[in-house]
Amino acid sequence: MIVSICLLVFFGCGLNFAQPGDESYVSKTEFDALKEKLENLETKLRDTEIRQINSDSQIAELKNQERTKVIFSAAAGGSGNIGPFNTETTLIYRAVLTNIGGAYSQYTGIFTAPVAGVYYFTFYSHGGGEQRAMLKLYNNNQFIVRADDHPSNDPADNGGNAVFLQLQQGDQVYVRLGENCHVWGGSNVTTFSGFLVSQL
Numbered sequence: 001m002i003v004s005i006c007l008l009v010f011f012g013c014g015l016n017f018a019q020p021g022d023e024s025y026v027s028k029t030e031f032d033a034l035k036e037k038l039e040n041l042e043t044k045l046r047d048t049e050i051r052q053i054n055s056d057s058q059i060a061e062l063k064n065q066e067r068t069k070v071i072f073s074a075a076a077g078g079s080g081n082i083g084p085f086n087t088e089t090t091l092i093y094r095a096v097l098t099n100i101g102g103a104y105s106q107y108t109g110i111f112t113a114p115v116a117g118v119y120y121f122t123f124y125s126h127g128g129g130e131q132r133a134m135l136k137l138y139n140n141n142q143f144i145v146r147a148d149d150h151p152s153n154d155p156a157d158n159g160g161n162a163v164f165l166q167l168q169q170g171d172q173v174y175v176r177l178g179e180n181c182h183v184w185g186g187s188n189v190t191t192f193s194g195f196l197v198s199q200l
């Protein structure tokens, strides 16, 4: 802006005081062309400035997201069967292996999303085969995915499932053991894990 005012004053003076044929003489056409060029430059400069401000704020936002880390893994724990119970029961994974961000509670078995975003959850289970081994993952009160293994003579039942979920802040994700089902708690064979993939 300042540059353009100076140049306008400079060329303006040329227009006022120089006469056709003088070395400093600038014709009206030349003046208008220069003025247009300057105006174009100014517009470009403004656009560049706006882009710079936008990318600065994007960088700040990304840095902020980078700080929000949510990663957890927990094993059911104990030394034997969990269940069977005659009602569906929230499985509390008591042995925390990782809990960055503290969003998983080893006391309730519930993961609470600290920020809105896309999260990945996975759960695996092992059971002895005497009972059905069914686990169901819920988002709030909504059933999402399950792993299921029916009783069989094979003494080792393994199951698992995984899901990406778009969560709002405060949404709760947990795994429930099906009615009359069991899983093995010991040896870290039955686990629940999740992490924040991307903040939204």
Ligand SMILES: *[C@@H]1O[C@H](CO)[C@@H](O)[C@H](O)[C@H]1NC(C)=O
Pocket (backbone or CB within 6 Å): 075, 095, 097, 186, 187, 188
């Ligand atoms: C489960 O994993 C943790 C972490 O690696 C380990 O300290 C613990 O001994 C394991 N527990 C069993 C029963 O294997």
